[in-house]
Amino acid sequence: MFEIRIHSRGGQGGVTAARLLALAAIHDGKYATAAPFYGAERRGAPIVSFVRIDDRPIRIYSQIKKPDMVIVLDASVMDVVDVLQGLKTGGRVLVNSAHPREFKGFTSGHVDLTGIALKENLVVAGSPILNTPVIGALAKQGIVSVDSAKKAIREMFSDERNVKAAETAYEEMSA
Amino acid sequence: MKKISTGNKAVAEAVKQIVPAVVAAYPITPQTEIVEQIAEFVSSGELKSRYIAVESEHSAMAACIGASITGVRTFTATSSHGLLYMHEMTNWAAGARLPIVMANVNRSLGPGWNIWAEHTDALQERDTGWLQVYVSTVQEAYDATIMAFRIAEHNDVLLPVMVNLDGFLLSHIMQPLDTVDVGDFVPPIQLPHAIDVKNPTGYGGLTGPDQQFKFRWDIERSIRDSVKVIEATEKEFAKRFGRKYGFTEDYQCADADVIIVAMGTLGKEAEVAVDLLRKEGIKAGSMRLRWLRPFPKLDLKGKQVVVIDRDYSFGRGGILATEIMAQTKEDVFSVIAGLGGQEVTYEDVAGFVRKRRMGEEFWFGVNNNV
Numbered sequence: 001m002f003e004i005r006i007h008s009r010g011g012q013g014g015v016t017a018a019r020l021l022a023l024a025a026i027h028d029g030k031y032a033t034a035a036p037f038y039g040a041e042r043r044g045a046p047i048v049s050f051v052r053i054d055d056r057p058i059r060i061y062s063q064i065k066k067p068d069m070v071i072v073l074d075a076s077v078m079d080v081v082d083v084l085q086g087l088k089t090g091g092r093v094l095v096n097s098a099h100p101r102e103f104k105g106f107t108s109g110h111v112d113l114t115g116i117a118l119k120e121n122l123v124v125a126g127s128p129i130l131n132t133p134v135i136g137a138l139a140k141q142g143i144v145s146v147d148s149a150k151k152a153i154r155e156m157f158s159d160e161r162n163v164k165a166a167e168t169a170y171e172e173m174s175a
Numbered sequence: 176m177k178k179i180s181t182g183n184k185a186v187a188e189a190v191k192q193i194v195p196a197v198v199a200a201y202p203i204t205p206q207t208e209i210v211e212q213i214a215e216f217v218s219s220g221e222l223k224s225r226y227i228a229v230e231s232e233h234s235a236m237a238a239c240i241g242a243s244i245t246g247v248r249t250f251t252a253t254s255s256h257g258l259l260y261m262h263e264m265t266n267w268a269a270g271a272r273l274p275i276v277m278a279n280v281n282r283s284l285g286p287g288w289n290i291w292a293e294h295t296d297a298l299q300e301r302d303t304g305w306l307q308v309y310v311s312t313v314q315e316a317y318d319a320t321i322m323a324f325r326i327a328e329h330n331d332v333l334l335p336v337m338v339n340l341d342g343f344l345l346s347h348i349m350q351p352l353d354t355v356d357v358g359d360f361v362p363p364i365q366l367p368h369a370i371d372v373k374n375p376t377g378y379g380g381l382t383g384p385d386q387q388f389k390f391r392w393d394i395e396r397s398i399r400d401s402v403k404v405i406e407a408t409e410k411e412f413a414k415r416f417g418r419k420y421g422f423t424e425d426y427q428c429a430d431a432d433v434i435i436v437a438m439g440t441l442g443k444e445a446e447v448a449v450d451l452l453r454k455e456g457i458k459a460g461s462m463r464l465r466w467l468r469p470f471p472k473l474d475l476k477g478k479q480v481v482v483i484d485r486d487y488s489f490g491r492g493g494i495l496a497t498e499i500m501a502q503t504k505e506d507v508f509s510v511i512a513g514l515g516g517q518e519v520t521y522e523d524v525a526g527f528v529r530k531r532r533m534g535e536e537f538w539f540g541v542n543n544n545v
Binding site: 058 | 177178179205290291312341343344345347348349350351440441443444446447518519520521
């Protein structure tokens, strides 16, 4: 089982990113669950959502304590939340950032999701859309296939710019 | 078709397939998404139901009762305090023998104000005459809702059915969902006592001491008869759609020394605990109770039983544990865990089994208690 924890702020689309990722994994023929952690979240507050991907049906409903990967959609969350908590030794960290980020003992990666969204003019209510480009970045990392990523995005969004953003993130993301 | 869905949306999808004539509902967290989605289906024309937006849950059930007595199919959904507010009317629905189907998203009761999973809400409706099923996956929420209509409306049953799913843990999780073409799996509703303006009759009038007990017995007789209807419905569902369900979902029970009994998502997570315990040499099994009413005959002979209750009856004990102790002579270790959404992992469940103290009660997370 591959377990991912996504850190974001309320309104940034972390939950939708989890849903897209799980849907893409299902299209890959795998089993997946996506679960938001529901606390007293509101717009702007740090939130987490979880994705589990496995070859067999998933029977776990409790929160992910030891993720294989952590995704940070908003780097400013790292000032208030220990995003590395419980991350497995050698686990992956993917941060939405224009600059490289180094996390000792973990496999670090970065991609400028905000820049990509702004370039495609993917902005809703003043916020850049991060959840479609991040799926492209994750496809590059081999978490889901490119075809399934695009299929999932097209099923959930009619605007083709979302696919374009995912493709750009795929190109810009280090493997 | 393979898609991804929340538990709530899966229930709404099932309702769309079944096409009730009337849906009367009031939103409440974490159930709101069900009635929102149904309202959207109705407003887009995808679902040809009459949607009645009422001012309270009491009215929601009253409207379902009024519609159902005319002989049409009805649906509603609620949770927690909404369910409690319906309580007078839920008794009426069962007493009037109306096959209303309701989804209840299990949520704790206030105070404190808590919106997270607990089964005490539905268990306070235990003695109303409703049939109750508890589900553990998004797919099962969909499948059980479809089957609920066929069971409720069966001529040998004619009682309301409540489909229970854990708040947030299941209502808001996203999992794969295979929707089916229901076809004639749920036949058209035929209510034998439907009111008819051309043939006026009276219902619910004064019923004296020489009659009332007969109506009560008639409910019990039908609940007993519902066992066969449930079995036949689940068998036919498996034949047509390939997914098998029963009164319980048993995992590694045959050769087990100790069996974990739980309902809802905890019953599913317990299977992972069983895998963990088996690796340590503890012969554990999991029996996830699906139907609470009618309460099935559980095969627990010769086993130690660890019951996990996400509920409580103050002054008595875990409701599920109490029911099981009334039925079996086997030793029971009663665990109270997950109240108000308390986080319980498969590792915690394995811990309950490792440290079991037969004949005792244990409150998870309460220091040195009980």
